[in-house]
Amino acid sequence: MSALPQINPAEATGEAATLLAELKKSIGPVPNMAKAMANSPALLKGWMSLSGALAGGVLPGPVRERISLATAEYNRCTYCLSAHTFLGKKVAKLDEDEIERARHATSADPHVAALLALSDAIARGRGTVDEAALKAARAAGVTDAEIAEVIGNLALNILTNYFNIVADTDNDNPVVVTPHGHA
Incomplete structure (x- = not known):
């Protein structure tokens, strides 16, 4: 069992809800890692931002x-x-x-x-x-x-x-x- 609760996207509130909905729209089912990261919307947003930025870089x-x-x-x-x-x-x-x-x-x-x-x-x-x-x-x-x-x-x-x-x-x-x- 995870040491951090996984925030269910359907039950999330505030910025966590917004970020999880954005993630679901872009990749489909939200991975458990992102649900756990949603305990800190700042962390989830940082991971999503860096991941997205690097996806547009020179490395395929x-x-x-x-x-x-x-x-x-x-x-x-x-x-x-x-x-x-x-x-x-x-x-x-x-x-x-x-x-x-x-x-x-x-x-x-x-x-x-x-x-x-x-x-x-x-x-x-x-x-x-x-x-x-x-x-x-x-x-x-x-x-x-x-x-x-x-x-x-x-x-x-x-x-x-x-x-x-x-x-x-x-x-x-x-x-x-x-x-x-x-x-």
């Missing part, structure tokens, strides 16, 4: 899903790992091999692999990344805009990972039972 959906998978795996967030495995398959059209590779912060596509390696280096360094990692990314063709958005997507995913771990959000996707448990 399949790349963002791979970053989400790698981050959820690293942070051992079963909720996010399950959600992004589902979204990776159904929305981003990633095959099983690419989903598994993303969980290990790699890809068969060299450019995507460079983006994931950079994201992983930033996560493992807690924001500190050596010049060699940046040079390797740039040598693989990663642009400054992509570097900036890797950081933004990483931050968005750390937010949702930590939120769902602390809230113990009830999973509303087919569960990926266990993260691989990378050190």
Whole structure:
């Protein structure tokens, strides 16, 4: 059972009701994470705003899903790992091999692999990344805009990972039972 109550969109009031209705209109069924985030309309609004802004950036959906998978795996967030495995398959059209590779912060596509390696280096360094990692990314063709958005997507995913771990959000996707448990 979730450590935070999930606000039922039909029973929500005030700004939470407005945000949950907006979310339902844009994506359909409201995920349990958003229902739990509705305990703080400021948090829900922030997540929705950052997610929407990054969706309009230079990184395409399949790349963002791979970053989400790698981050959820690293942070051992079963909720996010399950959600992004589902979204990776159904929305981003990633095959099983690419989903598994993303969980290990790699890809068969060299450019995507460079983006994931950079994201992983930033996560493992807690924001500190050596010049060699940046040079390797740039040598693989990663642009400054992509570097900036890797950081933004990483931050968005750390937010949702930590939120769902602390809230113990009830999973509303087919569960990926266990993260691989990378050190």
